[in-house]
Structures are given as structure tokens and as C-alpha cells.
Amino acid sequence: MTTFAIIVSTAPTDNRTLTALKFAQALLTQGHQIEGVFFYQHGVINANVYLQTPSDEINHLTAWEAFYDVTKTPMHLCISAAERRGLTDSNTPGFSHNIAKNFTISGLGELVVLTNKAEKVIQL
Amino acid sequence: MTTFAIIVSTAPTDNRTLTALKFAQALLTQGHQIEGVFFYQHGVINANVYLQTPSDEINHLTAWEAFYDVTKTPMHLCISAAERRGLTDSNTPGFSHNIAKNFTISGLGELVVLTNKAEKVIQL
Amino acid sequence: MISNNRIAIVNTATTFDDFKAKEALDLALIFASYEMPVALFFMADGVFQTKANQNPEGIGNKDFIATFKALGFYDIDDIYICQEDMVERMIEGELSVDGAEILPRTQFKQTLNNYDLVLTF
Amino acid sequence: MISNNRIAIVNTATTFDDFKAKEALDLALIFASYEMPVALFFMADGVFQTKANQNPEGIGNKDFIATFKALGFYDIDDIYICQEDMVERMIEGELSVDGAEILPRTQFKQTLNNYDLVLTF
Amino acid sequence: MANLHIVRSSGFTHNKLRQCLQTLMAADQIILIDDGVYNASHPDMMPLLNTHKVYALQDHIQARGLTPVPSGIELCQYDDFVALTIGSDKVITWQ
Amino acid sequence: MANLHIVRSSGFTHNKLRQCLQTLMAADQIILIDDGVYNASHPDMMPLLNTHKVYALQDHIQARGLTPVPSGIELCQYDDFVALTIGSDKVITWQ
Numbered sequence: 001m002t003t004f005a006i007i008v009s010t011a012p013t014d015n016r017t018l019t020a021l022k023f024a025q026a027l028l029t030q031g032h033q034i035e036g037v038f039f040y041q042h043g044v045i046n047a048n049v050y051l052q053t054p055s056d057e058i059n060h061l062t063a064w065e066a067f068y069d070v071t072k073t074p075m076h077l078c079i080s081a082a083e084r085r086g087l088t089d090s091n092t093p094g095f096s097h098n099i100a101k102n103f104t105i106s107g108l109g110e111l112v113v114l115t116n117k118a119e120k121v122i123q124l
Numbered sequence: 125m126t127t128f129a130i131i132v133s134t135a136p137t138d139n140r141t142l143t144a145l146k147f148a149q150a151l152l153t154q155g156h157q158i159e160g161v162f163f164y165q166h167g168v169i170n171a172n173v174y175l176q177t178p179s180d181e182i183n184h185l186t187a188w189e190a191f192y193d194v195t196k197t198p199m200h201l202c203i204s205a206a207e208r209r210g211l212t213d214s215n216t217p218g219f220s221h222n223i224a225k226n227f228t229i230s231g232l233g234e235l236v237v238l239t240n241k242a243e244k245v246i247q248l
Numbered sequence: 249m250i251s252n253n254r255i256a257i258v259n260t261a262t263t264f265d266d267f268k269a270k271e272a273l274d275l276a277l278i279f280a281s282y283e284m285p286v287a288l289f290f291m292a293d294g295v296f297q298t299k300a301n302q303n304p305e306g307i308g309n310k311d312f313i314a315t316f317k318a319l320g321f322y323d324i325d326d327i328y329i330c331q332e333d334m335v336e337r338m339i340e341g342e343l344s345v346d347g348a349e350i351l352p353r354t355q356f357k358q359t360l361n362n363y364d365l366v367l368t369f
Numbered sequence: 370m371i372s373n374n375r376i377a378i379v380n381t382a383t384t385f386d387d388f389k390a391k392e393a394l395d396l397a398l399i400f401a402s403y404e405m406p407v408a409l410f411f412m413a414d415g416v417f418q419t420k421a422n423q424n425p426e427g428i429g430n431k432d433f434i435a436t437f438k439a440l441g442f443y444d445i446d447d448i449y450i451c452q453e454d455m456v457e458r459m460i461e462g463e464l465s466v467d468g469a470e471i472l473p474r475t476q477f478k479q480t481l482n483n484y485d486l487v488l489t490f
Numbered sequence: 491m492a493n494l495h496i497v498r499s500s501g502f503t504h505n506k507l508r509q510c511l512q513t514l515m516a517a518d519q520i521i522l523i524d525d526g527v528y529n530a531s532h533p534d535m536m537p538l539l540n541t542h543k544v545y546a547l548q549d550h551i552q553a554r555g556l557t558p559v560p561s562g563i564e565l566c567q568y569d570d571f572v573a574l575t576i577g578s579d580k581v582i583t584w585q
Numbered sequence: 586m587a588n589l590h591i592v593r594s595s596g597f598t599h600n601k602l603r604q605c606l607q608t609l610m611a612a613d614q615i616i617l618i619d620d621g622v623y624n625a626s627h628p629d630m631m632p633l634l635n636t637h638k639v640y641a642l643q644d645h646i647q648a649r650g651l652t653p654v655p656s657g658i659e660l661c662q663y664d665d666f667v668a669l670t671i672g673s674d675k676v677i678t679w680q
Binding site for chain 1: 135136137166169172173174175176177207208209210211212219220222
């Protein structure tokens, strides 16, 4: 059993995001452990609760949410990267929390923690 | 006087977005007319009302909103491209309208109309 | 108004490069639905879109490449592929598009130059 | 846990290429603030970040390149630039970073190989 | 008439400069903006300067610390950029 | 030990394949995924096949219609991809 951390940097319009999810699923199927998935750069857009795609295409938000429901793998969102891209965890006047429920609001410090916990860190 | 349409395809984290705005401002300063700015591909993210940036950096949303307030240049948002990237014009349960007020919700057909109206079409 | 307004959509991106191929095709289809003359050009990595036997559904996408076989139905009949870029990328045999003209680079660029509006993806 | 956990942040993007340079620097500074050994590597178009006299504020950005002069203050002392990539891009004279080592490609990659975790931007 | 090609990314990393050159007609002009200004010193650019007019947006050159630019490349402002688009048959963007 | 390099974009368009090759150590391995699988037929890949082990993710090859792949490139599944990351000293991603 090996412990992993995965960094996701690609947007929900980018097919590479599915690769990261499938890699994560393969890890768990093989009995390895994921300390956390960290969403950084354009990867944060995957956590926007309002992502919509036609029914015959994969919805990356739904896919990651389902992955969490089944596996309880921690999914961390870099809030400073997210705010630049239209996500907010605030409900103060002018804002309305729009980060999907299975994502944990984090800072870059959480990535440092994951890096120390996991034996393997993979950027995908 | 020449009439223009501008297509903006770059995200608010992309410095090229400012180039499009400055080009648009230069057009108007020189007495030309902009039939419309059309936000497509990652350009739609600029219309997310919750975009936040540190105070010492340009906020592209605020910049485009101010551009509209001064010039009343039509700013069209391709809604299908926008929905894939977490923007929504819906207030049905589970959704909360998050498109900034100065953007007009449009489809690709509007780009066809702009293309027919304008003498010059510039992708920026 | 641009006289005639013949429109060229130039594909330079691969099939799955951040949705560019799909958003270019959507735009081409809209122009065609407004009965505006629209042509598709494939060059650089865009020629990878013309490869036969792609399977977008295998990686979670809608099979938008299948639409390439029905472009005539949408009145998009002018489709051009850059020959040198195909050769460089070893694309040969059956293609994903019907009725495309494979043009040497010199002719490809001259053909492109005949259009009034050129949009690149 | 990765033993020692020496971290290399590799910059391959230009100064203004879709925020990659800024988000790489932010990450390097965080690692350093947790007192983890972190090094910066500049290669390919990343070497453009090391050019002196850049002016991010002139195009609406925070001058994050100015931080390159203060990396020692953040305990980031290991900074490497690929010589061949600098030469190819005609970068010479004063640099935006202090105390960087300019290494030929062979040494550059051997130095990079000494790190336990390599993150590319 | 002739076309204006806008180049917006570095030819050292992306294929866009080459794509521009592969569609360039004899009378066409080029303007380098954004990361496209790095192409001012790209090897593919040098031979071109004898045959084509090449501009670079001064703001973007300065933001990247690229002065002085190689001779043969003309620095310009946004106003000139606008004039170039109006003076051309069509504008093709490589980004 | 050795490193695993993950290549995720086309070397015909982007500089990432070259960046990988410029940092490759003698014992390192490469896996081509996403648009990186187009590099299976890239000229820079050919000489490499004599000296380094190169894998390509079969799902991504098939999605792009790239079969058959040049001999010397080994097709693999996600499970193999996982095993390769575990068997390597560190993993470097070029995207």
C-alpha cells in the first residue's frame, strides 16, 4: 500500500481532468490510499456548483462529487486560486457561496501538508 | 469611422484579456464603433460576478463592467460556453444567477449577427 | 458590412485540446444554419481531428467528430486539410471527414486567403 | 512520507502565460514558509522570467517578479537557470533574480534529479 | 489588399508563430502582441524582416523587459494597432 | 532509482515533449497520456525507443484513433500507470 497526493490543475472543459479522476480511481481499486486531491490553478473550476454540461457529456463536477461520496477522499480547493476564477465561500452581501459541498476550502498550506503525508505526489 | 466586433476567448487569469479591453478602448477613443464584444470559450469566465483579485492587481470583471458603464458597448456572453464553466442565468432551485449585470446573455447566433453588422471582426 | 462574408474556421488544435475543436465546430454549424458560406480548414495539430476511428465517447466526450460525416447535410461543403501537416503527423488512409480536399501548403494558404473572415481555433 | 522531501519548482512558462509564473512562485513561498527546502528551476520559456527590467505593473499585474530579488529573505537560496535555454532566447546581462546559478543543460538536469519532489509550471 | 496577422504567443514554446508564417501572403503584415512579442528575437523572425513589415506593441515589449528590440521591428502603440487592423483586408489571430 | 515522466501534450504543437527529453536521465521511463499519446509518432521519440522504456495509455491512443502504435511503444492500462508511478523514484509531469 502506497499513499498518494494528487494535484489537479486542469479545467472542467479539459479532457485531462478525467484522466486525473480515473487515475485516482485506479489507485483506490488497487488498494492504495489517497491522502488528498488538491485542486489548484484552473483545476479549481471543477468545484463550481453550477457547472452544467449536456447530458451526453461527462460533468466533471458530478464525477468528482460521486468519487467523494463513494471513497471519502479529501478534496481540497485552493481558495485564492478559486476566487480569481469566480468561486467564493462567502455569503456576505454581494456574494453567494458556490463551491460544491464535497470540496474542502483550503489554502496552499494544505498542499504542503499533503506533500509531507504522502509517499507519492502526482501532478495531473 | 469603422465598425468592429471583438471576440474575447481568454480567461480573467490570462493577461491577454486586458489587451482586448485596451484595444476596444483605443477603438472608441479614435472614433470608431464597436457593434459588440462577444465572450466565448474561456472568455466567458470574465463575466462571473464573484471574480475576486487582490487590490494591487487588475480585476477583469470590474474593468469590463466599467468599460460598459462609460461606453454602453454591448457585451454578449455565450451562455452554452458559460454554463460549462460555472456561470448560470438561472434562479431555479439549485442555481443562483451569477452573471454580471452588464453582460447580455446570448447564443452563438448573436456572434453571427455581429459578424454581419461589423466591418471588422477581431479575435483577441 | 463585410461584403460576401465568406467565413473560414481554422482548426489548429487537437481533437481534445481544451474543447477548442468542439467550440469551433459549434460555431461553424451556427454560421451554416444562418445560411452563411462557411468553410473548415485543418492545419497544424488540427489535422489530428481528421483521423478516422477516433472514439471520443471512450474518454467521456460526446462523439462530436461523428458530425464531420454529416457536414454536407449542414451545407458545409468546403473542407480543406493541409497536406504537409498531415504527412508530418503520419495521417493517411480513411478520414473522419467526407469530401475534404487535401491541399499542399501553398494552395491551402491561397484558398484560405479567398475568405473574408478567418477565425482560428 | 518522502524522505528529506527536497522540493523543486520548475518554471517553464513565460512571466505572463496564464498566471502560471505567479502560482508557481506562491507555492514556492509557502513551502519555504513551512521551512521545507525548496529550489527554483527556470528552463524553456521559464527563463524569460529571469529577464531584468520587466514591468508587470505596466500591464495591470502586481510586480511579483520583484519578489525574485527577495528570495533569500524567504530562505530560498537555490535557484538554477538553464544556460542553453537562456542563450537560445538571447537573455544576458543583469537578471531579475539574485544569486542564481546558470547551469549547462547536463548539470541543470543532474541538479534537478537530486530533488525528491519535482513540480512543473 | 493584404492581411494583418496578430501573433500572441511565444514561438519558442508554441506552434503559433509557425502557423502564422505558413499562411502568410506576400503583402501581409504581422503585429506581435502579448507573449507574441518574445518572437522579436526568434530565429524564424529574422529572415522575415527582409520581406514583411513586422510591428510589436511597445507596452508588451516593455512589460517583458525586451528593449531594445532587433532592428527591423517597429514598435507601436494601441492607436497604431487599430490603424493596422483598419488598413488591412482581414485580421487573423494566432493565439 | 529512476524517474517516471508523464507527457500530456502534443510535441508537434507544444514544447513539453522537448522539455521532458531535456531533463531525462539514463534510467528514466516515459508514459504518454492525453494528447501526449500523439508523440508516439513524433520524430524526437524514435531515437529514444532504443534507450528508454516508453509507455502509452491505451484508452487515450484509442480515443484518438492512433492504432497501431509504432513498435517499441508499450500500450498500458491505468493499473499499469499506477504501478509505474509506484516503481519510480519520483514522477515528473509535463503538461
